[in-house]
Amino acid sequence: MSLEYAPRGLVGMLTPQANTTVEPEFNILWPRGVAMINARLMSGKASMTDRLVDYFDNYAATLKQFANAPVGAAAAACTGASYLAGREREAKVTRAIAEQYKHPFITAALAVVDALTVLNAKKIGLVSPYPDDLNKASVAYWQSHGYEVAAIATVFNEGSAFHPIYSLGGGSASQALQSLKDQPLDAIVMLGTGMPTLRPIADAIGWSGAPVMSCNLCLAWRAVEALDGQTPSRASLEPWLEGEGWVARLNERI
Secondary structure: OOOOOEEEEEEEEEEOOOOOOOHHHHHHHOOOOOEEEEEOOOOOOOHHHHHHHHHHHHHHHHHHHHHHOOOEEEEOOOOEEEHOOOHHHHHHHHHHHHHHHOOOOHHHHHHHHHHHHOOOOOEEEEEEEHHHHHHHHHHHHHHHHOOOOEEEEEOOOOOOOOOOOOOOHHHHHHHHHHHOOOOOOOOEEEOOOOOOOOHHHHHHHHOOOOOEEEHHHHHHHHHHHHOOOOOOOOHHHHHOOOOHHHHHHHHHHO
């Protein structure tokens, strides 16, 4: 079935309830013919950690918001939930949801794993917007997938009355990214789907440092590959890392 605004395919996106970054960034990242519908992951828990656990536990239920919309692939734009669930449980749950809904289901964290895999990256650097407890869970998650976390640049807006991650600006993320430029790394991952990352990545294209990616960029790439029925490859990822298409849209809109 072809939709007027999504002839290439429709993505069903799960987004944390207060995240203000996912929709704007993905609407810049999507290539022509791809669109998304969005469902909010909800939790009444007070702590960030408890909310992330709720989000993960309710992925399958939240997808019901899409009813019978012709979704070709579903995605969870929430990396923190994957860290807390762990590698084995995440793999089990994503397989079960894909079987239940009869279309691919991809988490942001697993999209990053796929990107690092096709780049044959082993030693990685992280630009992290997380507090200490989530940083530890993040490092453990990447290590469980076989990566050496060789450097971490943190950026965290602890004094924000709104949200310590979603209130961050691209300038703060850029400064943290620049601190990793001269590190001997295979790749740099800008973590968190709520931290604005497109401008920092665009500014780093062609620099002398390691390739730079973000959770949102990797998730967009994997979702499009899933819509097209393609296996992830370096050849398909590299145009995304080089800003093909999306950098022009970024410059037009922001």
